[in-house]
Amino acid sequence: RKEVEQDPGPFNVPEGATVAFNCTYSNSASQSFFWYRQDCRKEPKLLMSVYSSGNEDGRFTAQLNRASQYISLLIRDSKLSDSATYLCVVNAKSFQKLVFGTGTRLLVSP
Amino acid sequence: DTGVSQDPRHKITKRGQNVTFRCDPISEHNRLYWYRQTLGQGPEFLTYFQNEAQLEKSRLLSDRFSAERPKGSFSTLEIQRTEQGDSAMYLCAIPAVNQETQYFGPGTRLLVL
Numbered sequence: 494r495k496e497v498e499q500d501p502g503p504f505n506v507p508e509g510a511t512v513a514f515n516c517t518y519s520n521s522a523s524q525s526f527f528w529y530r531q532d533c534r535k536e537p538k539l540l541m542s543v544y545s546s547g548n549e550d551g552r553f554t555a556q557l558n559r560a561s562q563y564i565s566l567l568i569r570d571s572k573l574s575d576s577a578t579y580l581c582v583v584n585a586k587s588f589q590k591l592v593f594g595t596g597t598r599l600l601v602s603p
Numbered sequence: 604d605t606g607v608s609q610d611p612r613h614k615i616t617k618r619g620q621n622v623t624f625r626c627d628p629i630s631e632h633n634r635l636y637w638y639r640q641t642l643g644q645g646p647e648f649l650t651y652f653q654n655e656a657q658l659e660k661s662r663l664l665s666d667r668f669s670a671e672r673p674k675g676s677f678s679t680l681e682i683q684r685t686e687q688g689d690s691a692m693y694l695c696a697i698p699a700v701n702q703e704t705q706y707f708g709p710g711t712r713l714l715v716l
Contacts, residue, residue, distance in 0.1 A: 497645075590648035593647070
Protein backbone atom coordinates (compact mmCIF):
# COMPACT_ATOMS: atom_id res chain seq x y z
CA ARG A 494 0.00 0.00 0.00
CA LYS A 495 1.31 3.46 -0.89
CA GLU A 496 1.98 5.83 1.96
CA VAL A 497 -0.12 8.56 0.33
CA GLU A 498 -3.06 7.57 -1.87
CA GLN A 499 -4.92 9.75 -4.35
CA ASP A 500 -7.37 9.14 -7.14
CA PRO A 501 -5.32 9.84 -10.30
CA GLY A 502 -8.34 11.16 -12.21
CA PRO A 503 -8.57 12.86 -14.60
CA PHE A 504 -11.35 15.02 -13.31
CA ASN A 505 -13.01 16.81 -16.22
CA VAL A 506 -15.09 19.79 -15.10
CA PRO A 507 -16.58 22.85 -16.80
CA GLU A 508 -15.48 26.35 -15.92
CA GLY A 509 -17.21 27.60 -12.80
CA ALA A 510 -17.66 24.15 -11.29
CA THR A 511 -16.67 23.16 -7.77
CA VAL A 512 -14.35 20.16 -7.56
CA ALA A 513 -13.01 18.25 -4.56
CA PHE A 514 -9.93 16.06 -4.29
CA ASN A 515 -9.27 13.62 -1.51
CA CYS A 516 -6.18 11.94 -0.21
CA THR A 517 -5.41 9.43 2.52
CA TYR A 518 -2.12 8.78 4.27
CA SER A 519 -1.00 5.72 6.18
CA ASN A 520 1.68 7.04 8.53
CA SER A 521 -0.02 8.31 11.68
CA ALA A 522 3.26 9.99 12.67
CA SER A 523 2.94 12.41 9.74
CA GLN A 524 3.34 15.95 11.00
CA SER A 525 2.85 18.38 8.14
CA PHE A 526 0.53 18.29 5.17
CA PHE A 527 0.44 20.16 1.89
CA TRP A 528 -1.09 20.41 -1.53
CA TYR A 529 1.26 21.07 -4.42
CA ARG A 530 0.29 21.96 -7.95
CA GLN A 531 2.25 20.65 -10.95
CA ASP A 532 1.82 21.88 -14.50
CA CYS A 533 2.78 19.65 -17.40
CA ARG A 534 6.56 19.17 -17.61
CA LYS A 535 7.18 21.64 -14.78
CA GLU A 536 8.31 21.25 -11.19
CA PRO A 537 5.78 20.91 -8.34
CA LYS A 538 4.88 24.19 -6.66
CA LEU A 539 3.45 24.64 -3.19
CA LEU A 540 -0.24 25.50 -3.36
CA MET A 541 -1.09 25.55 0.33
CA SER A 542 -0.46 23.99 3.70
CA VAL A 543 -3.21 21.96 5.34
CA TYR A 544 -4.28 22.23 8.97
CA SER A 545 -6.85 20.47 11.15
CA SER A 546 -8.65 23.76 11.58
CA GLY A 547 -8.93 24.04 7.80
CA ASN A 548 -7.54 26.87 5.74
CA GLU A 549 -8.75 28.88 2.82
CA ASP A 550 -6.88 30.79 0.15
CA GLY A 551 -9.25 32.49 -2.23
CA ARG A 552 -11.11 29.81 -4.15
CA PHE A 553 -9.11 27.02 -2.51
CA THR A 554 -9.99 25.34 0.78
CA ALA A 555 -7.94 22.57 2.38
CA GLN A 556 -8.89 20.38 5.29
CA LEU A 557 -7.13 17.76 7.40
CA ASN A 558 -8.81 15.03 9.44
CA ARG A 559 -6.11 13.45 11.58
CA ALA A 560 -8.41 10.81 13.07
CA SER A 561 -9.29 9.50 9.60
CA GLN A 562 -5.86 10.34 8.12
CA TYR A 563 -7.65 12.14 5.35
CA ILE A 564 -6.81 15.34 3.49
CA SER A 565 -9.04 17.26 1.11
CA LEU A 566 -8.81 20.14 -1.34
CA LEU A 567 -11.84 22.03 -2.61
CA ILE A 568 -11.64 24.34 -5.61
CA ARG A 569 -14.59 26.65 -6.16
CA ASP A 570 -15.46 28.49 -9.38
CA SER A 571 -12.90 26.54 -11.43
CA LYS A 572 -10.87 28.47 -13.99
CA LEU A 573 -9.22 27.17 -17.13
CA SER A 574 -5.90 28.03 -15.48
CA ASP A 575 -6.63 25.57 -12.67
CA SER A 576 -5.96 22.70 -15.09
CA ALA A 577 -2.97 20.89 -13.60
CA THR A 578 -2.03 17.92 -11.44
CA TYR A 579 -2.63 18.34 -7.72
CA LEU A 580 -0.26 16.45 -5.47
CA CYS A 581 -1.08 15.52 -1.88
CA VAL A 582 2.06 15.66 0.25
CA VAL A 583 2.95 14.68 3.82
CA ASN A 584 6.08 15.25 5.84
CA ALA A 585 6.49 12.43 8.33
CA LYS A 586 9.61 13.63 10.00
CA SER A 587 10.62 17.18 10.50
CA PHE A 588 13.28 18.41 8.12
CA GLN A 589 13.38 15.24 6.12
CA LYS A 590 11.64 13.81 3.15
CA LEU A 591 8.32 14.78 1.64
CA VAL A 592 6.10 11.88 0.59
CA PHE A 593 3.93 12.54 -2.45
CA GLY A 594 0.79 10.93 -3.74
CA THR A 595 0.60 10.09 -7.43
CA GLY A 596 -1.35 13.29 -8.07
CA THR A 597 -4.85 13.98 -9.31
CA ARG A 598 -5.17 15.48 -12.76
CA LEU A 599 -7.72 18.24 -13.24
CA LEU A 600 -8.94 19.40 -16.64
CA VAL A 601 -11.17 22.48 -16.69
CA SER A 602 -12.94 23.03 -19.99
CA PRO A 603 -14.71 26.12 -21.39
CA ASP B 604 11.66 31.83 -8.96
CA THR B 605 12.18 29.24 -6.22
CA GLY B 606 15.84 30.06 -5.73
CA VAL B 607 17.14 26.79 -7.16
CA SER B 608 18.67 26.24 -10.58
CA GLN B 609 19.41 22.88 -12.14
CA ASP B 610 21.65 21.99 -15.02
CA PRO B 611 21.17 20.60 -17.57
CA ARG B 612 17.44 20.95 -18.01
CA HIS B 613 17.34 18.07 -20.46
CA LYS B 614 19.68 15.17 -21.09
CA ILE B 615 19.45 12.38 -23.65
CA THR B 616 21.96 9.59 -23.29
CA LYS B 617 22.54 6.06 -24.44
CA ARG B 618 22.21 3.13 -22.11
CA GLY B 619 25.45 2.43 -20.30
CA GLN B 620 26.70 6.01 -20.31
CA ASN B 621 27.35 8.06 -17.17
CA VAL B 622 25.50 11.30 -16.52
CA THR B 623 25.90 14.04 -13.93
CA PHE B 624 23.36 16.64 -12.87
CA ARG B 625 23.95 19.78 -10.87
CA CYS B 626 21.75 21.68 -8.43
CA ASP B 627 22.57 25.25 -7.37
CA PRO B 628 20.64 26.97 -4.62
CA ILE B 629 20.85 30.73 -5.13
CA SER B 630 21.32 31.42 -1.43
CA GLU B 631 22.72 29.38 1.44
CA HIS B 632 20.61 26.52 2.74
CA ASN B 633 21.81 23.95 5.20
CA ARG B 634 19.58 21.26 3.69
CA LEU B 635 19.27 20.10 0.10
CA TYR B 636 17.10 17.28 -1.26
CA TRP B 637 16.99 15.15 -4.41
CA TYR B 638 13.82 13.51 -5.75
CA ARG B 639 13.01 11.51 -8.85
CA GLN B 640 9.71 11.65 -10.72
CA THR B 641 8.66 9.11 -13.33
CA LEU B 642 5.72 9.48 -15.67
CA GLY B 643 2.35 9.34 -13.92
CA GLN B 644 3.87 9.29 -10.44
CA GLY B 645 4.56 11.85 -7.78
CA PRO B 646 8.16 12.72 -6.90
CA GLU B 647 9.99 10.12 -4.82
CA PHE B 648 12.66 10.98 -2.28
CA LEU B 649 16.21 9.93 -3.18
CA THR B 650 18.54 11.57 -0.68
CA TYR B 651 19.23 14.68 1.36
CA PHE B 652 22.17 16.65 2.66
CA GLN B 653 22.70 18.60 5.84
CA ASN B 654 25.52 20.90 4.77
CA GLU B 655 28.16 18.55 3.26
CA ALA B 656 26.86 15.42 4.97
CA GLN B 657 24.58 13.02 3.16
CA LEU B 658 22.24 11.96 5.95
CA GLU B 659 19.59 9.77 4.37
CA LYS B 660 19.41 7.69 1.21
CA SER B 661 16.37 5.97 -0.23
CA ARG B 662 16.60 2.36 -1.29
CA LEU B 663 15.80 3.75 -4.76
CA LEU B 664 19.37 5.03 -4.79
CA SER B 665 21.20 1.99 -6.12
CA ASP B 666 24.98 1.73 -6.09
CA ARG B 667 25.01 3.24 -9.58
CA PHE B 668 23.86 6.52 -8.06
CA SER B 669 26.10 8.87 -6.11
CA ALA B 670 25.42 12.33 -4.79
CA GLU B 671 27.76 14.92 -3.36
CA ARG B 672 27.63 18.36 -1.82
CA PRO B 673 31.31 19.14 -1.37
CA LYS B 674 31.10 22.67 -0.02
CA GLY B 675 27.63 22.61 1.43
CA SER B 676 26.29 24.77 -1.40
CA PHE B 677 25.72 23.18 -4.84
CA SER B 678 25.13 19.45 -5.21
CA THR B 679 25.75 16.89 -7.95
CA LEU B 680 23.95 13.65 -8.69
CA GLU B 681 25.76 11.12 -10.86
CA ILE B 682 24.28 8.03 -12.44
CA GLN B 683 26.74 5.46 -13.73
CA ARG B 684 25.95 2.87 -16.41
CA THR B 685 22.52 4.36 -17.07
CA GLU B 686 19.57 2.07 -17.72
CA GLN B 687 16.30 2.82 -19.51
CA GLY B 688 14.54 2.66 -16.15
CA ASP B 689 16.54 5.70 -15.03
CA SER B 690 14.54 7.87 -17.45
CA ALA B 691 12.77 10.37 -15.23
CA MET B 692 12.80 13.97 -14.04
CA TYR B 693 15.35 14.56 -11.31
CA LEU B 694 14.33 17.34 -8.94
CA CYS B 695 16.38 19.25 -6.42
CA ALA B 696 14.68 20.99 -3.50
CA ILE B 697 15.53 23.38 -0.67
CA PRO B 698 13.63 23.87 2.57
CA ALA B 699 11.17 26.69 3.04
CA VAL B 700 11.88 29.28 5.72
CA ASN B 701 9.62 27.42 8.17
CA GLN B 702 11.53 24.20 7.36
CA GLU B 703 8.26 22.30 7.04
CA THR B 704 8.05 22.15 3.28
CA GLN B 705 10.33 22.46 0.29
CA TYR B 706 10.72 24.41 -2.92
CA PHE B 707 11.76 22.64 -6.06
CA GLY B 708 14.11 23.55 -8.86
CA PRO B 709 12.97 23.19 -12.48
CA GLY B 710 14.35 19.66 -12.70
CA THR B 711 16.58 17.77 -15.11
CA ARG B 712 14.66 15.57 -17.51
CA LEU B 713 16.69 12.45 -18.38
CA LEU B 714 15.93 10.14 -21.28
CA VAL B 715 17.97 6.97 -21.59
CA LEU B 716 17.79 5.36 -25.04
